[in-house]
Amino acid sequence: MSTNERFHPDPYVPRYLQDLERARFEAAKLDRRHFIKLSGLAGGGLVLALSLGPSAKTALAQAKPAATTFEANPYVQIKTDGTIVLFAKNPEVGQGVKTSLPMIVAEELDADWSKVHVEQAVIDIKLYGPQVAGGSTSTPTNWDNLRRAGATARAMLVAAAAKTWKVPESEITTASGVAYHRASNRSASYGELATVAATMPVPDAASVPLKKRSEYKLLGTRVSGVDNPKIVTGQPLFGIDARVPGMLFASYTKAPAIGARAKSANLAEIKKLPGVKDAFIVEQKGDPIAFGPNAPAVASGVAILASTTWAAFQAKKQLKVEWDETDASKDSWKGAIAEAKKIAAQPAAQTLGQAGDVDAAFKDGKTVEAMYTVNYVAHADLEPQNCTAWFKGDSIEIWAPTQTPQAAVDAVAALLGLTKEKVTLHQLRGGGGFGRRLANDSVCEVAAVSKQAGGVPVKVQWMREDDMGFDYYRPGQFHSFKAAVDKAGKLAAYQNHFISFSRDGKATVAGGNIAPTEFPAPLVANQRMQQSLIASKIPTGPWRAPGSNTIAFAVQSFLHECAVAANRDYRDFLLEVMGSPRMAIEGNPRSLNTGRAADVIKLVTEKAGWGKPLPKGRALGLAFHYSHAGHFAEVADVSVDANKKVTVHKIWVAADIGPVVNMSGAENQVQGSVIDGLSTAMGLAITFENGRVEQTNFDKYPIIRIDKAPEVEVHFIQSDFSPTGCGEPAFPPAAPAIANAIYTASGQRVRTLPFRMEGYSI
Amino acid sequence: MVRLNVNGQSYEVGDDVDPKTPLLWVLRDTLGLVGTKYGCGVGQCSACTVHLNGTPIQSCQLPLETVADQKITTIEGLAAKDGALTHVQQAWIEEDVPQCGYCQAGQIMRATAFLARVPKPTDAQIDTEMAPNICRCGTYVRIRKAIHRAADKIAKAGGAS
Numbered sequence: 001m002s003t004n005e006r007f008h009p010d011p012y013v014p015r016y017l018q019d020l021e022r023a024r025f026e027a028a029k030l031d032r033r034h035f036i037k038l039s040g041l042a043g044g045g046l047v048l049a050l051s052l053g054p055s056a057k058t059a060l061a062q063a064k065p066a067a068t069t070f071e072a073n074p075y076v077q078i079k080t081d082g083t084i085v086l087f088a089k090n091p092e093v094g095q096g097v098k099t100s101l102p103m104i105v106a107e108e109l110d111a112d113w114s115k116v117h118v119e120q121a122v123i124d125i126k127l128y129g130p131q132v133a134g135g136s137t138s139t140p141t142n143w144d145n146l147r148r149a150g151a152t153a154r155a156m157l158v159a160a161a162a163k164t165w166k167v168p169e170s171e172i173t174t175a176s177g178v179a180y181h182r183a184s185n186r187s188a189s190y191g192e193l194a195t196v197a198a199t200m201p202v203p204d205a206a207s208v209p210l211k212k213r214s215e216y217k218l219l220g221t222r223v224s225g226v227d228n229p230k231i232v233t234g235q236p237l238f239g240i241d242a243r244v245p246g247m248l249f250a251s252y253t254k255a256p257a258i259g260a261r262a263k264s265a266n267l268a269e270i271k272k273l274p275g276v277k278d279a280f281i282v283e284q285k286g287d288p289i290a291f292g293p294n295a296p297a298v299a300s301g302v303a304i305l306a307s308t309t310w311a312a313f314q315a316k317k318q319l320k321v322e323w324d325e326t327d328a329s330k331d332s333w334k335g336a337i338a339e340a341k342k343i344a345a346q347p348a349a350q351t352l353g354q355a356g357d358v359d360a361a362f363k364d365g366k367t368v369e370a371m372y373t374v375n376y377v378a379h380a381d382l383e384p385q386n387c388t389a390w391f392k393g394d395s396i397e398i399w400a401p402t403q404t405p406q407a408a409v410d411a412v413a414a415l416l417g418l419t420k421e422k423v424t425l426h427q428l429r430g431g432g433g434f435g436r437r438l439a440n441d442s443v444c445e446v447a448a449v450s451k452q453a454g455g456v457p458v459k460v461q462w463m464r465e466d467d468m469g470f471d472y473y474r475p476g477q478f479h480s481f482k483a484a485v486d487k488a489g490k491l492a493a494y495q496n497h498f499i500s501f502s503r504d505g506k507a508t509v510a511g512g513n514i515a516p517t518e519f520p521a522p523l524v525a526n527q528r529m530q531q532s533l534i535a536s537k538i539p540t541g542p543w544r545a546p547g548s549n550t551i552a553f554a555v556q557s558f559l560h561e562c563a564v565a566a567n568r569d570y571r572d573f574l575l576e577v578m579g580s581p582r583m584a585i586e587g588n589p590r591s592l593n594t595g596r597a598a599d600v601i602k603l604v605t606e607k608a609g610w611g612k613p614l615p616k617g618r619a620l621g622l623a624f625h626y627s628h629a630g631h632f633a634e635v636a637d638v639s640v641d642a643n644k645k646v647t648v649h650k651i652w653v654a655a656d657i658g659p660v661v662n663m664s665g666a667e668n669q670v671q672g673s674v675i676d677g678l679s680t681a682m683g684l685a686i687t688f689e690n691g692r693v694e695q696t697n698f699d700k701y702p703i704i705r706i707d708k709a710p711e712v713e714v715h716f717i718q719s720d721f722s723p724t725g726c727g728e729p730a731f732p733p734a735a736p737a738i739a740n741a742i743y744t745a746s747g748q749r750v751r752t753l754p755f756r757m758e759g760y761s762i
Numbered sequence: 763m764v765r766l767n768v769n770g771q772s773y774e775v776g777d778d779v780d781p782k783t784p785l786l787w788v789l790r791d792t793l794g795l796v797g798t799k800y801g802c803g804v805g806q807c808s809a810c811t812v813h814l815n816g817t818p819i820q821s822c823q824l825p826l827e828t829v830a831d832q833k834i835t836t837i838e839g840l841a842a843k844d845g846a847l848t849h850v851q852q853a854w855i856e857e858d859v860p861q862c863g864y865c866q867a868g869q870i871m872r873a874t875a876f877l878a879r880v881p882k883p884t885d886a887q888i889d890t891e892m893a894p895n896i897c898r899c900g901t902y903v904r905i906r907k908a909i910h911r912a913a914d915k916i917a918k919a920g921g922a923s
């Protein structure tokens with residue numbers, strides 16, 4: 001087996017996503033081996049044979065052509081009136097896949113995008129394989145299948161035209177939803193061909209010809225989001241907009257101390273309040289502190305069901321609950337900081353990886369030491385967590401703005417003791433995801449509430465205070481670094497003692513790990529990656545660019561310190577660390593490519609005018625980070641005054657994510673990620689004492705506003721590498737680029753995320 | 763009973779709805795106009811922005827009893843009856859502003875009222891005016907562009923929104 005056939009998981013995506021990807025990888029391997037046999041299956045779902053292997057058989061039966069509709073496969077329907085319906089398989093939470101994934105199909109189909117109607121696909125693993133929004137995986141994992149879905153549909157339309165006109169298929173061309181036979185000057189729209197196309201044999205999905213990049217007409221152009229007309233007119237779209245006849249509106253109150261259980265409450269009093277229909281205590285199920293998309297878990301709390309959301313919220317204020325805090329968190333952030341400082345002064349508990357002789361290199365070179373602190377943060381999706389469910393005795397129907405709908409079905413089925421077939425989930429748009437909606441705690445919660453209420457359709461709506469008070473937070477962490485630069489100013493040794501959190505004392509909490517191969521370790525001859533863990537009961541999980549979103553700040557700031565110690569320009573220093581173009585981890589195609597890294601570093605510094613003179617108190621800062629298969633370099637132009645007031649004038653980005661699918665969407669993601677990066681770096685922190693989170697709303701959680709948001713100039717290097725997603729990898733370099741600029745402008749090193757903790761403001 | 767005038771239509775809200783209920787929840791839960799969004803409930807994020815007599819205001823801070831018989835416009839009421847979008851809505855689509863889209867109703871409501879008052883705003887004026895509205899996805903660069911684009915459209919159309 002070649003190295004390319006070995007599975008290399010992304011170390012920073014949650015286990016659930018790693019498992020999905022591993023399954024997909026194994027299935028693809030199987031398909032390659034048994035390809036001829038599988039491709040002999042007839043029917044409209046051939047694409048599935050490729051993605052799902054033998055289980056595709058069941059899907060085929062469901063994709064029968066209808067009289068007025070040519071259902072080429074689960075992604076493409078062409079109606080005789082000319083309408084083309086493309087199905088968007090993955091959840092949309094703002095990352096743009098409801099537009100970009102159908103664009104991939106439309107390109108190979110040669111559809112006229114203006115006639116394309118996009119619909120959210122049903123949640124069905126047999127039809128669509130994994131349906132998930134996470135890890136920036138939607139584009140890379142669907143790129144091949146979706147192109148083939150479009151191409152097979154087009155091939156059937158071409159065959160239909162050839163049959164109708166009695167000419168060879170090779171003489172048929174297509175463009176913008178029309179098939180042509182130039183020699184006889186005939187043409188027919190896809191709608192006109194639909195009925196005949198439905199009777200054509202399904203071609204071999206694996207060998208159907210695909211376009212060359214130079215032939216793309218739609219991919220790489222700027223396409224406005226398919227839901228924008230609904231968004232700008234306020235049509236129902238989001239989870240919170242779900243309405244079911246007879247539905248009640250519910251609030252759900254958890255303990256101030258995370259993990260405490262409700263013992264008793266003034267329920268009789270609550271039930272008498274205006275608009276309140278029911279109120280009850282919900283027992284804890286499973287382990288709600290542990291992040292897991294398919295975890296059948298419910299945190300203990302009090303549900304109040306009312307005639308309006310407001311009535312349910314108002315009643316919450318009158319609620320008096322006695323909480324059992326036996327198992328509750330007693331965690332203190334201040335305590336964690338003190339403990340981390342102690343730990344950093346001691347030998348690390350574990351060595352994750354090492355190479356060369358670090359200690360000898362420390363003796364020979366000029367050493368640099370620093371400790372970095374990263375606070376917890378909340379996801380703070382603008383749409384607070386909510387979900388609607390209707391338990392019907394032996395089945396349940398759910399309307400959810402989740403990032404992991406299939407896992408939600410699994411979780412609810414296990415929670416209620418139903419088979420998965422008895423759980424129907426309608427996928428709704430999420431008003432922000434950022435990893436929060438990978439967890440299905442709100443889905444399980446409403447399922448439990450609807451059941452306990454006796455089968456009432458109900459929407460559980462979290463208040464902002466609930467959303468901020470119980471999250472799978474991005475965990476805090478600490479990096480205690482030591483490095484040496486040699487006489488030539490090269491990075492000769494690198495050591496990171498990473499201090500993270502753990503529930504069981506063994507594994508890091510979700511979203512709180514570091515890979516032993518994290519940059520720059522594999523590129524430094526003498527390196528040591530170490531780890532120590534602090535006990536914690538605070539729930540954590542993946543947060544936009546998990547791991548990377550904090551590690552990039554610490555590593556890129558510390559490497560800048562090394563460059564300063566060596567009296568080197570950071571661009572030159574970083575390019576020297578990259579060295580010759582190669583994969584940072586030999587044999588791992590998913591690792592950092594130093595050549596692509598160097599290219600984006602060179603491009604961004606050129607665009608930003610690296611080295612140009614700037615007034616006193618103003619400077620450029622550079623950072624690079626690789627995550628989710630995206631190579632991103634960013635330069636921030638920053639002023640800082642004597643009172644540590646920061647002004648970010650502009651940020652430049654150079655990115656290599658391979659070919660760009662939707663230029664408008666990709667640029668939007670990058671601009672938004674960078675502004676999110678600035679926002680989070682400057683001001684956002686979740687702190688806690690005695691297990692109680694201290695921030696409750698946006699007054700204490702200052703998400704950046706437009707008046708502090710700089711211009712963000714984005715450049716893509718559209719390399720020939722496989723395309724990757726864009727929802728996450730632009731985020732990590734923003735914070736260190738700004739911090740490095742602050743240092744160059746002021747001589748002050750920022751070593752805490754957020755910078756606000758060191759007195760900075762924006 | 764409270765009489766509401768929303769998007770040119772008259773509604774009678776019954777006594778079963780607490781007159782202290784914020785307009786946001788009356789719109790969403792009682793009238794079924796769900797375009798106006800809940801984000802924070804404390805007047806911090808402005809996702810719930812509507813027009814009260816043409817002025818942008820946070821509907822989560824507006825008790826039902828205080829807005830009887832006044833002219834309320836929500837995101838659903840901007841487009842013409844025939845569905846023709848306003849210049850601001852059109853500009854939002856052309857600049858492809860939304861990411862998750864959740865805050866955009868509030869952004870559009872504030873931008874619409876702003877352009878009626880300041881037809882040709884500078885970036886600095888936009889920043890000051892739009893600062894009450896949080897966009898968690900960070901689409902601010904495009905919000906600025908869309909407001910400029912809408913301003914151009916309005917100017918070309920002779921000032922009509």
